[in-house]
Amino acid sequence: MPWSAQNYPASMRNLTDEVRQKAIDIANALCRENQYEEGRAIAIATAQSEKWAKHRNKQIRQPGTEGSTGHAVAKGDPEADHAIHVIPGPQGDGWIACQDKQRLAQGQSKADVLHKAREKAQAQGNELCIHDDSGQIETSEDYA
Numbered sequence: 001m002p003w004s005a006q007n008y009p010a011s012m013r014n015l016t017d018e019v020r021q022k023a024i025d026i027a028n029a030l031c032r033e034n035q036y037e038e039g040r041a042i043a044i045a046t047a048q049s050e051k052w053a054k055h056r057n058k059q060i061r062q063p064g065t066e067g068s069t070g071h072a073v074a075k076g077d078p079e080a081d082h083a084i085h086v087i088p089g090p091q092g093d094g095w096i097a098c099q100d101k102q103r104l105a106q107g108q109s110k111a112d113v114l115h116k117a118r119e120k121a122q123a124q125g126n127e128l129c130i131h132d133d134s135g136q137i138e139t140s141e142d143y144a
Contacts, residue, residue: 023049
């Protein structure tokens with residue numbers, strides 16, 4: 001069943017409009033490609049849209065509803081993003097892999113830094129977020 005901004009699953013009711021639309025788009029794509037049945041597609045789409053919003057520091061749920069807000073959280077908070085990020089150096093001087101504001105690897109080649117970061121993420125069973133030259137997340141890999 002294709003969902004829309006006016007007709008969507010009840011489980012998406014408390015999401016902000018932007019996050020809900022992302023979840024609707026993902027769920028429709030999963031069902032359209034016959035990859036998953038509706039219930040599973042909804043669950044996957046909701047989780048992925050929340051992850052998308054969190055990486056962009058966007059509010060996930062409407063104010064006054066329970067759940068994650070998607071805003072940055074303090075270090076030590078169990079909801080903190082402990083993912084490993086591969087980001088461009090501050091002066092355009094290579095690449096850095098960091099986690100919880102600590103550098104894990106640094107180098108001129110994105111491929112070299114990415115290789116080290118990927119090994120660490122796999123060993124931790126963690127998420128790896130790979131940024132582009134402008135600092136935006138271009139892709140992520142989940143090793144959980």
